[in-house]
Amino acid sequence: MSLPSTLLENAVDQLATLPGIGRRTAMRLALDLLRRDQHEVARFSEAIRKMRDEVRFCDTCCNISDEPRCAICRDPSRDPSTICVVEDIRDVIAIENTRQFKGHYHVLGGVISPMDGIGPDDLNTQELMERMTSGEVKEVILALGTTLEGDTTGFYLNRKLAEHGLVVSMLARGLSVGGDLAQADELTLGRSIADRKPYEQSVKR
Amino acid sequence: MSLPSTLLENAVDQLATLPGIGRRTAMRLALDLLRRDQHEVARFSEAIRKMRDEVRFCDTCCNISDEPRCAICRDPSRDPSTICVVEDIRDVIAIENTRQFKGHYHVLGGVISPMDGIGPDDLNTQELMERMTSGEVKEVILALGTTLEGDTTGFYLNRKLAEHGLVVSMLARGLSVGGDLAQADELTLGRSIADRKPYEQSVKR
Numbered sequence: 001m002s003l004p005s006t007l008l009e010n011a012v013d014q015l016a017t018l019p020g021i022g023r024r025t026a027m028r029l030a031l032d033l034l035r036r037d038q039h040e041v042a043r044f045s046e047a048i049r050k051m052r053d054e055v056r057f058c059d060t061c062c063n064i065s066d067e068p069r070c071a072i073c074r075d076p077s078r079d080p081s082t083i084c085v086v087e088d089i090r091d092v093i094a095i096e097n098t099r100q101f102k103g104h105y106h107v108l109g110g111v112i113s114p115m116d117g118i119g120p121d122d123l124n125t126q127e128l129m130e131r132m133t134s135g136e137v138k139e140v141i142l143a144l145g146t147t148l149e150g151d152t153t154g155f156y157l158n159r160k161l162a163e164h165g166l167v168v169s170m171l172a173r174g175l176s177v178g179g180d181l182a183q184a185d186e187l188t189l190g191r192s193i194a195d196r197k198p199y200e201q202s203v204k205r
Numbered sequence: 206m207s208l209p210s211t212l213l214e215n216a217v218d219q220l221a222t223l224p225g226i227g228r229r230t231a232m233r234l235a236l237d238l239l240r241r242d243q244h245e246v247a248r249f250s251e252a253i254r255k256m257r258d259e260v261r262f263c264d265t266c267c268n269i270s271d272e273p274r275c276a277i278c279r280d281p282s283r284d285p286s287t288i289c290v291v292e293d294i295r296d297v298i299a300i301e302n303t304r305q306f307k308g309h310y311h312v313l314g315g316v317i318s319p320m321d322g323i324g325p326d327d328l329n330t331q332e333l334m335e336r337m338t339s340g341e342v343k344e345v346i347l348a349l350g351t352t353l354e355g356d357t358t359g360f361y362l363n364r365k366l367a368e369h370g371l372v373v374s375m376l377a378r379g380l381s382v383g384g385d386l387a388q389a390d391e392l393t394l395g396r397s398i399a400d401r402k403p404y405e406q407s408v409k410r
Binding site for chain 1: 209212226230276
């Protein structure tokens with residue numbers, strides 16, 4: 001049965017375009033919104049439009065920021081000679097939460113994915129290369145997801161960055177901390193054997 | 206770490222008000238919207254605002270409808286002497302999909318839930334009672350969820366409807382069709398024993 005209202009149908013169609021939201025969930029969300037106060041829904045709708053229309057990106061690292069330069073790039077206590085390349089702002093937040101990294105970031109805004117028609121030029125790769133020209137950068141850490149797309153992106157960037165004569169590193173892959181050997185998947189366990197480190201070095205920290 | 210943009214923060218806060226959407230998912234949805242074309246996001250935002258501002262409800266059954274009377278209430282082939290009372294439009298769609306019901310509906314717009322501060326006056330109960338005054342209605346089917354709230358609502362409506370001298374029925378409770386006995390929960394299995402029917406009557410259809 002089709003919906004008895006095109007207004008509801010449109011809203012459900014739009015909500016169902018969100019990742020991970022099917023039509024059934026979209027319907028539940030639309031009905032929830034319908035039961036709310038009119039002003040509340042206006043605020044909801046406006047917050048989304050305004051975000052898309054007015055959000056800015058840091059001129060240097062391309063992270064989301066309300067100002068031309070983000071708080072991390074402006075922070076004089078951070079080391080600009082190390083740049084950590086990530087997919088999006090969620091990765092910046094995750095790494096900041098570890099308190100293990102005091103360098104700068106570069107946010108690609110996605111990963112290379114031929115299946116979705118996303119190539120290097122759709123990402124902030126040009127901006128990354130421009131940051132290499134100053135000679136200030138000594139190391140680039142590729143902190144990308146351990147997926148096919150993440151690996152492809154890392155491969156591409158490593159080749160481009162190699163010309164600049166700097167250290168290109170990537171995050172260690174291995175067992176999760178607090179994880180069980182038997183529970184680890186084969187690929188991860190295999191990788192943790194291949195990448196094993198001298199005991200002294202491993203327990204240092 | 207708090208978000209580096211109040212615009213993003215507002216959008217995430219708003220998306221996280223949706224039922225079943227936590228802050229982590231809200232962030233994923235916001236980043237997905239951010240990567241889209243500006244016009245596309247304007248359409249998204251507008252469809253939601255417009256739905257809330259302009260959607261109408263059927264004058265008779267209170268279902269969502271673009272016209273003053275919904276398609277079901279306007280359909281002359283349907284029987285107006287039987288009214289099926291449901292919580293919301295999703296239930297209408299579910300029952301229509303069974304093709305077992307040819308009467309009219311009445312959409313309450315929710316169920317009584319003291320915990321959420323929803324009483325009978327917050328639902329379309331007054332409109333239901335008004336439909337009883339014509340004397341045309343012979344049976345009211347309470348097709349409410351089998352939850353505490355659904356039961357409370359059914360109890361309340363049954364008492365109100367009793368005055369009108371008509372048949373008030375409710376949907377059968379029992380085993381799922383295609384379900385295993387051992388997999389059914391205790392309450393449902395117990396109910397299916399208490400409500401057992403003569404074999405001849407059960408296999409009729």
